[in-house]
Amino acid sequence: MLNRVRSAVAHLVSSGGAPSPRPKSPDLPNSPTPKSPSARPGNWSGAPAKTSEARARFSRPTFLQLSPGGLRRADDHAGRAVQSPPDTGRRLPWSTGYAEVINAGKSRHNEDQACCEVVYVEGRRNVTGASREPSSSQGLCFYYWGLFDGHAGGGAAEMASRLLHRHIREQLKDLVEILQDPLPPPLCLPSTQGTPSFSDSSHLVGPQSCWSPQKEVTHESLVVGAIENAFQFMDEQMAQERRGHQVEGGCCALVVVYLLGKMYVANAGDSRAIIVRNGEIIPMSREFTPETERQRLQLLGFLKPELLGSEFTHLEFPRRVQPKELGQKMLYRDQNMTGWAYKKIELEDLRFPLVCGEGKKARVMATIGVTRGLGDHNLKVCSSTLPIKPFLSCFPEVRVYDLTQYEHCPDDVLVLGTDGLWDVTNDCEVAATVDRVLSAYEPNDPSRYTALAQALVLGARGIPRDRGWRLPNNKLGSGDDISVFVIPLGGPGSYS
Amino acid sequence: MLNRVRSAVAHLVSSGGAPSPRPKSPDLPNSPTPKSPSARPGNWSGAPAKTSEARARFSRPTFLQLSPGGLRRADDHAGRAVQSPPDTGRRLPWSTGYAEVINAGKSRHNEDQACCEVVYVEGRRNVTGASREPSSSQGLCFYYWGLFDGHAGGGAAEMASRLLHRHIREQLKDLVEILQDPLPPPLCLPSTQGTPSFSDSSHLVGPQSCWSPQKEVTHESLVVGAIENAFQFMDEQMAQERRGHQVEGGCCALVVVYLLGKMYVANAGDSRAIIVRNGEIIPMSREFTPETERQRLQLLGFLKPELLGSEFTHLEFPRRVQPKELGQKMLYRDQNMTGWAYKKIELEDLRFPLVCGEGKKARVMATIGVTRGLGDHNLKVCSSTLPIKPFLSCFPEVRVYDLTQYEHCPDDVLVLGTDGLWDVTNDCEVAATVDRVLSAYEPNDPSRYTALAQALVLGARGIPRDRGWRLPNNKLGSGDDISVFVIPLGGPGSYS
Numbered sequence: 001m002l003n004r005v006r007s008a009v010a011h012l013v014s015s016g017g018a019p020s021p022r023p024k025s026p027d028l029p030n031s032p033t034p035k036s037p038s039a040r041p042g043n044w045s046g047a048p049a050k051t052s053e054a055r056a057r058f059s060r061p062t063f064l065q066l067s068p069g070g071l072r073r074a075d076d077h078a079g080r081a082v083q084s085p086p087d088t089g090r091r092l093p094w095s096t097g098y099a100e101v102i103n104a105g106k107s108r109h110n111e112d113q114a115c116c117e118v119v120y121v122e123g124r125r126n127v128t129g130a131s132r133e134p135s136s137s138q139g140l141c142f143y144y145w146g147l148f149d150g151h152a153g154g155g156a157a158e159m160a161s162r163l164l165h166r167h168i169r170e171q172l173k174d175l176v177e178i179l180q181d182p183l184p185p186p187l188c189l190p191s192t193q194g195t196p197s198f199s200d201s202s203h204l205v206g207p208q209s210c211w212s213p214q215k216e217v218t219h220e221s222l223v224v225g226a227i228e229n230a231f232q233f234m235d236e237q238m239a240q241e242r243r244g245h246q247v248e249g250g251c252c253a254l255v256v257v258y259l260l261g262k263m264y265v266a267n268a269g270d271s272r273a274i275i276v277r278n279g280e281i282i283p284m285s286r287e288f289t290p291e292t293e294r295q296r297l298q299l300l301g302f303l304k305p306e307l308l309g310s311e312f313t314h315l316e317f318p319r320r321v322q323p324k325e326l327g328q329k330m331l332y333r334d335q336n337m338t339g340w341a342y343k344k345i346e347l348e349d350l351r352f353p354l355v356c357g358e359g360k361k362a363r364v365m366a367t368i369g370v371t372r373g374l375g376d377h378n379l380k381v382c383s384s385t386l387p388i389k390p391f392l393s394c395f396p397e398v399r400v401y402d403l404t405q406y407e408h409c410p411d412d413v414l415v416l417g418t419d420g421l422w423d424v425t426n427d428c429e430v431a432a433t434v435d436r437v438l439s440a441y442e443p444n445d446p447s448r449y450t451a452l453a454q455a456l457v458l459g460a461r462g463i464p465r466d467r468g469w470r471l472p473n474n475k476l477g478s479g480d481d482i483s484v485f486v487i488p489l490g491g492p493g494s495y496s
Numbered sequence: 497m498l499n500r501v502r503s504a505v506a507h508l509v510s511s512g513g514a515p516s517p518r519p520k521s522p523d524l525p526n527s528p529t530p531k532s533p534s535a536r537p538g539n540w541s542g543a544p545a546k547t548s549e550a551r552a553r554f555s556r557p558t559f560l561q562l563s564p565g566g567l568r569r570a571d572d573h574a575g576r577a578v579q580s581p582p583d584t585g586r587r588l589p590w591s592t593g594y595a596e597v598i599n600a601g602k603s604r605h606n607e608d609q610a611c612c613e614v615v616y617v618e619g620r621r622n623v624t625g626a627s628r629e630p631s632s633s634q635g636l637c638f639y640y641w642g643l644f645d646g647h648a649g650g651g652a653a654e655m656a657s658r659l660l661h662r663h664i665r666e667q668l669k670d671l672v673e674i675l676q677d678p679l680p681p682p683l684c685l686p687s688t689q690g691t692p693s694f695s696d697s698s699h700l701v702g703p704q705s706c707w708s709p710q711k712e713v714t715h716e717s718l719v720v721g722a723i724e725n726a727f728q729f730m731d732e733q734m735a736q737e738r739r740g741h742q743v744e745g746g747c748c749a750l751v752v753v754y755l756l757g758k759m760y761v762a763n764a765g766d767s768r769a770i771i772v773r774n775g776e777i778i779p780m781s782r783e784f785t786p787e788t789e790r791q792r793l794q795l796l797g798f799l800k801p802e803l804l805g806s807e808f809t810h811l812e813f814p815r816r817v818q819p820k821e822l823g824q825k826m827l828y829r830d831q832n833m834t835g836w837a838y839k840k841i842e843l844e845d846l847r848f849p850l851v852c853g854e855g856k857k858a859r860v861m862a863t864i865g866v867t868r869g870l871g872d873h874n875l876k877v878c879s880s881t882l883p884i885k886p887f888l889s890c891f892p893e894v895r896v897y898d899l900t901q902y903e904h905c906p907d908d909v910l911v912l913g914t915d916g917l918w919d920v921t922n923d924c925e926v927a928a929t930v931d932r933v934l935s936a937y938e939p940n941d942p943s944r945y946t947a948l949a950q951a952l953v954l955g956a957r958g959i960p961r962d963r964g965w966r967l968p969n970n971k972l973g974s975g976d977d978i979s980v981f982v983i984p985l986g987g988p989g990s991y992s
Contacts, residue, residue: 188821222835224836227835318712328685328686336724393832
């Protein structure tokens with residue numbers, strides 16, 4: 001992410017710009033030994049090869065199948081060649097389109113990472129204690145797409161791209177039986193195997209009083225909870241790993257899980273997902289920035305003033321307050337306000353505002369421009385030891401789209417992009433590109449989604465002209481890393 | 497509000513169900529002596545008359561112009577006669593329609609209150625220190641409508657109906673010059689009169705650095721801030737008054753301010769405002785309940801566990817956890833989650849959930865079913881000294897509707913209703929009633945909006961049948977107090 005963390009701060013949290021040691025491959029609790037890629041259906045592991053030092057210094061998604069020469073070209077800030085999986089290779093699941101391009105020089109390597117996998121979840125046996133038909137104890141498959149936009153180093157994004165889907169698998173293991181059972185989820189599970197069945201939730205209801213009604217919990221909300229907790233475990237794992245092996249920086253995470261007919265779109269950060277369906281735009285995420293999360297941040301600063309040190313105030317002012325303005329009235333707003341009012345300036349108001357700036361320049365503690373994501377455990381305020389992590393949330397907002405509720409045509413797509421895309425374009429322009437590119441291809445041509453992803457990346461990058469990357473309207477193109485997934489909504493196998 | 501506070505709790509906070517002494521008329525800071533009603537344009541003071549003890553024991557809005565006999569009929573739970581301003585009297589501003597009905601017996605008196613006023617704001621002189629044309633120092637008028645739905649006593653609702661608009665006026669006094677100036681609001685005001693002009697905000701910009709951009713603040717956001725702060729001052733005044741004179745209970749507040757071409761709709765509680773415009777529904781508020789504010793409440797409980805005492809847990813469970821379930825896994829969600837997951841039950845999880853129940857039965861601390869509003873300073877958990885007020889917010893959400901952006905016809909209206917209306921109807925049914933009733937009247941008949949308000953109240957109350965108040969579909973009508981304003985969007989004077 002371009003300029004998301006002030007460069008002065010980046011020095012504090014990365015090892016001077018040099019790549020840090022690769023984080024060790026983590027062991028997930030109760031995780032089975034990973035099978036070899038070919039043993040899993042449709043596996044497109046994002047795990048980097050470990051064959052050469054050059055490869056270890058910067059990695060791209062393995063589904064790009066880059067040769068050492070291709071890897072060098074992908075890392076070339078001058079050429080900024082758009083990268084996609086080769087036509088000749090294995091296609092991504094669902095004929096997903098993907099394209100990426102490196103930044104124009106803001107960081108040494110491309111700090112975006114991507115992952116696209118088909119993940120098999122083997123259920124833990126007899127979780128509910130029920131005696132079931134053999135068929136119901138079969139495992140589950142989910143399709144998974146992830147974009148990870150790193151900042152202040154590429155370590156967190158790379159780690160998340162290799163591991164977050166495994167955390168989701170881990171969270172889903174207990175749910176395999178439950179999700180395949182048409183009955184509502186049991187409220188309570190037995191602590192040990194062999195105890196009486198709890199699969200029928202009506203058995204579980206204890207004495208009810210008027211003030212203790214039983215809430216119905218849906219299968220869908222269990223999947224949402226599993227994804228939310230997987231993000232948290234991923235973030236905790238980064239915290240643990242950093243003690244032994246520096247995990248550089250942090251990353252935004254935008255993840256899609258397709259499971260049992262539904263798309264779960266989970267976003268923590270400022271990437272964005274939209275569905276373009278029959279020309280209509282359906283937003284599938286929102287961005288989490290100092291501006292959109294101002295009131296949450298201010299409330300935390302208000303309730304826990306120790307997190308602000310002596311440097312910051314939880315109040316927002318339209319600009320920095322000057323000492324000579326003490327006693328005058330200035331516009332402000334606090335954690336409860338969306339409007340502005342005047343207050344008399346006091347000594348404490350001379351502190352720096354916890355949240356300041358607008359748009360892409362908005363910052364928390366004058367440092368970071370995004371308020372949700374993974375990592376950033378070492379992030380400190382510039383020239384200070386004040387940690388910023390307490391203000392950041394690793395929890396995504398999850399939106400659910402039921403694929404079975406609509407007859408999708410081959411031109412209906414879910415577009416995921418890092419902020420490198422969205423900084424220079426908008427939903428309507430993307431929808432227009434979807435229409436223009438897909439209509440130029442046969443509906444059953446599986447390469448059309450990659451062509452669309454490439455068109456979106458190229459359209460945001462622009463071409464080199466007048467000492468910069470320029471769009472057709474001569475405005476500056478995005479100098480950031482840009483990564484795009486295009487997922488056709490026709491479902492698995494429809495177009496391949 | 498029906499059942500919003502458990503009756504056991506109501507005993508704690510009111511003086512045993514008997515009416516408490518009337519709160520003293522508060523003195524607002526710097527508030528001029530109130531002019532007599534006739535001295536202010538279009539005054540419809542909601543202040544109750546003080547002529548008799550009977551009158552002091554329960555009051556209705558003065559714009560209803562109720563005689564002592566009418567007051568008794570309005571207070572009759574058996575008849576539940578619908579009340580509106582008399583046809584023969586002075587019309588409400590903008591030909592606003594109003595109707596109300598008392599509850600079916602859940603509280604002794606109607607705990608809803610209403611206010612409709614035209615308020616003149618005299619500016620404080622030379623606030624900005626500018627030397628201006630005489631015309632710019634003229635005052636401002638705003639139109640004001642308020643619905644206040646009381647619970648656990650009528651004191652807070654009555655106090656708010658008499659005073660909240662005065663707090664808004666007070667907040668606007670400093671802004672009279674600024675709001676009439678086409679220049680952007682000054683960021684900073686001088687502390688004393690006679691200092692150099694600050695009306696041109698470009699003079700105020702101190703040294704700018706890249707991390708301290710100046711934010712542009714709009715006139716609109718100043719009005720929003722004024723309303724937000726007025727709610728807070730109103731709530732603080734209730735806290736102060738309660739020490740000398742018990743202010744019973746609390747109230748939801750739904751307020752509309754029309755100022756300089758814009759409608760500001762401020763809602764704190766579970767009343768609702770919608771615009772019906774050319775058949776289209778535009779929501780102008782959202783409800784604040786334990787369900788919609790669950791994550792805010794849980795976060796507060798998590799960050800300040802002392803607020804939970806030893807009785808409550810910030811975690812939510814689908815039902816009360818039983819001691820025998822210790823060690824088993826139960827569904828839960830915390831302040832970060834929208835989905836559900838399983839957790840192993842520990843001793844602390846046996847505490848009562850901070851938020852529990854669903855729909856109209858949802859409660860904070862097993863007590864209160866609404867999470868924003870005014871008052872409730874004495875509200876305690878049943879059989880405990882644990883205060884609930886820290887979890888309640890007095891801040892409204894303010895939505896702005898620009899009346900100048902659309903050519904309104906006489907059938908376009910803003911409908912405000914307490915939850916007594918919305919518990920048994922919905923936006924679409926209200927829009928259908930709007931269409932049905934207004935089309936039966938001439939467009940220039942000013943009584944049509946009162947007829948519409950009456951139809952809405954009658955439709956929600958139903959008729960007495962089968963030992964209850966029944967709707968035409970034989971479902972139960974609302975047994976709660978019901979109050980409705982219908983504001984035609986054609987603007988002041990258009991239809992009167």
